[in-house]
Amino acid sequence: MNDAARALAQRDRTIGLLDAQVTELRARVDIAMHAARHDGLTGILNRAGFVDELTSRLTRSRQKQTVLLIDLDRFKSVNDTLGHDAGDDLVRKICAAMTAVMPADGVLARLGGDEFGIIIEGMTEVGLADFCGMILRVCNQNRRVFGHEVQVSASVGVAQQGSSLSHQDMMRNADLALYAAKREGRNRYRIYDAVIDKAARHRLSIETGLERALNTNQFKMVYQPIVKAETGRIQGFEALIRWDSPEHGSISPTDFVPVAEETGLILELGDWITRQALKDCRRWGGDAYVSVNLSARQFLRQNVGERILQFAEDADLAPGKIQIELTETAIIDDVERADRNLKILRASGVRVALDDFGTGCSSLVYLNQFAIDCIKIDKSFVDNVTRDRQSAVIVASVSRLAASLGMSVVAEGVESEEQRRILIAAGCGALQGYHFGKPMTATEAGRLVKSLATLDSTGAA
Ligand code: C2E
Ligand code: CA
Numbered sequence: 001m002n003d004a005a006r007a008l009a010q011r012d013r014t015i016g017l018l019d020a021q022v023t024e025l026r027a028r029v030d031i032a033m034h035a036a037r038h039d040g041l042t043g044i045l046n047r048a049g050f051v052d053e054l055t056s057r058l059t060r061s062r063q064k065q066t067v068l069l070i071d072l073d074r075f076k077s078v079n080d081t082l083g084h085d086a087g088d089d090l091v092r093k094i095c096a097a098m099t100a101v102m103p104a105d106g107v108l109a110r111l112g113g114d115e116f117g118i119i120i121e122g123m124t125e126v127g128l129a130d131f132c133g134m135i136l137r138v139c140n141q142n143r144r145v146f147g148h149e150v151q152v153s154a155s156v157g158v159a160q161q162g163s164s165l166s167h168q169d170m171m172r173n174a175d176l177a178l179y180a181a182k183r184e185g186r187n188r189y190r191i192y193d194a195v196i197d198k199a200a201r202h203r204l205s206i207e208t209g210l211e212r213a214l215n216t217n218q219f220k221m222v223y224q225p226i227v228k229a230e231t232g233r234i235q236g237f238e239a240l241i242r243w244d245s246p247e248h249g250s251i252s253p254t255d256f257v258p259v260a261e262e263t264g265l266i267l268e269l270g271d272w273i274t275r276q277a278l279k280d281c282r283r284w285g286g287d288a289y290v291s292v293n294l295s296a297r298q299f300l301r302q303n304v305g306e307r308i309l310q311f312a313e314d315a316d317l318a319p320g321k322i323q324i325e326l327t328e329t330a331i332i333d334d335v336e337r338a339d340r341n342l343k344i345l346r347a348s349g350v351r352v353a354l355d356d357f358g359t360g361c362s363s364l365v366y367l368n369q370f371a372i373d374c375i376k377i378d379k380s381f382v383d384n385v386t387r388d389r390q391s392a393v394i395v396a397s398v399s400r401l402a403a404s405l406g407m408s409v410v411a412e413g414v415e416s417e418e419q420r421r422i423l424i425a426a427g428c429g430a431l432q433g434y435h436f437g438k439p440m441t442a443t444e445a446g447r448l449v450k451s452l453a454t455l456d457s458t459g460a461a
């Protein structure tokens with residue numbers, strides 16, 4: 001072989017080698033592209049793939065597109081109790097079950113931990129309702145996961161293509177509908193409509209108003225008496241926040257506290273509330289305590305115990321004059337942290353009340369397990385004690401149980417003398433409600449405390 005032929009052969013070999021490398025590279029790129037658009041656990045599209053698909057359908061397809069966002073309810077508790085492998089197994093099983101009911105032109109994707117997305121096209125109203133119902137049923141089935149029977153439900157938010165809706169709009173609308181489905185009690189679907197749209201706008205204006213409100217002193221605290229059941233003597237006051245907004249008028253805390261929770265503003269707002277309430281209580285003097293509501297997010301914050309004690313020191317108020325009110329969700333969400341925070345607070349004399357007892361999934365087990373001093377029986381129970389005997393019987397047994405665990409009981413929302421009588425007979429030691437006093441300003445509360453002190457001293461004289 002001459003030099004020229006050798007050079008040619010060498011070149012061919014190099015080209016062949018390069019070719020092979022290019023092919024391998026291409027394969028790797030394909031794998032990487034596939035991985036970037038697919039979910040490792042289930043093999044279906046992931047969020048990026050889903051968004052790509054939706055974008056291209058919105059521009060190309062002539063059919064009307066519909067997006068479903070599906071969120072498994074309380075999936076976290078499966079992960080927490082049975083472990084992450086079990087959670088993964090459940091996700092895979094539900095994914096397979098949903099795949100089996102997908103229409104031919106439908107797309108299913110896993111958008112996150114327990115969140116799925118579906119795109120379907122050209123559905124009629126009836127067809128869509130049927131399909132959503134089927135997805136709910138499929139998710140809701142009983143499944144065996146790692147030897148345990150597991151049943152979860154799902155919430156579904158639906159958005160339909162309208163004129164000039166971008167993929168971002170559709171995802172946002174579906175998300176708002178999903179949020180509405182959850183708020184309305186989960187295990188249901190909601191289709192985005194004008195009502196949801198209006199609520200979303202209202203929320204948004206609350207959201208933007210809230211931040212400004214904190215910086216421009218639009219919040220104030222009011223205080224509602226908690227009285228000893230037998231005598232009606234004031235023992236303390238529950239601190240309740242009020243917002244007078246220049247744009248919206250007075251807004252109920254039931255409307256804005258959850259929004260502040262979601263945006264995280266509750267941390268700053270909660271600090272303001274606590275400081276204010278402790279300062280006011282210090283000013284009252286006497287022996288009345290102040291009871292401060294702590295939202296779940298606030299309570300599960302790191303060092304919340306130390307924080308409250310610092311505020312007490314700043315206000316020069318004995319921790320023994322402070323009570324905090326928590327709901328069960330604040331404890332259940334992160335049991336370990338809650339336990340730690342509760343111990344720190346109680347060790348220094350702060351009392352802990354369990355708020356809204358009797359609503360939601362009240363479990364007596366928690367009462368014994370956690371450091372709790374007081375149970376606040378929810379107004380919904382109190383409302384019923386005059387109407388049905390059963391409610392009075394339940395209040396009585398809760399009171400007995402509380403007493404045996406060394407806890408006290410406050411009944412909330414007492415509005416009549418008849419309720420008062422029945423609640424005393426049922427063993428409630430303390431009462432709160434319009435019958436004894438509506439929420440009042442700090443100054444009015446202070447006046448009441450002073451008049452009590454005068455009464456005591458003249459009584460003693
Ligand atoms: P909650 O903690 O259960 O507070 C009791 C609510 O019932 C208060 O409403 C109180 O004004 C009202 N109430 C008391 N007695 C009666 C009665 O006899 N009849 C009727 N119809 N209502 C009565 P409010 O002040 O509107 O607060 C609503 C909820 O907002 C509170 O429920 C609490 O969950 C939340 N909230 C209020 N203030 C704060 C706060 O400072 N921080 C946090 N995190 N949440 C707060
Ligand atoms: Ca409360």
Ligand code: CA
Pocket residue numbers: 355356376378412
């Ligand atoms: Ca309550």
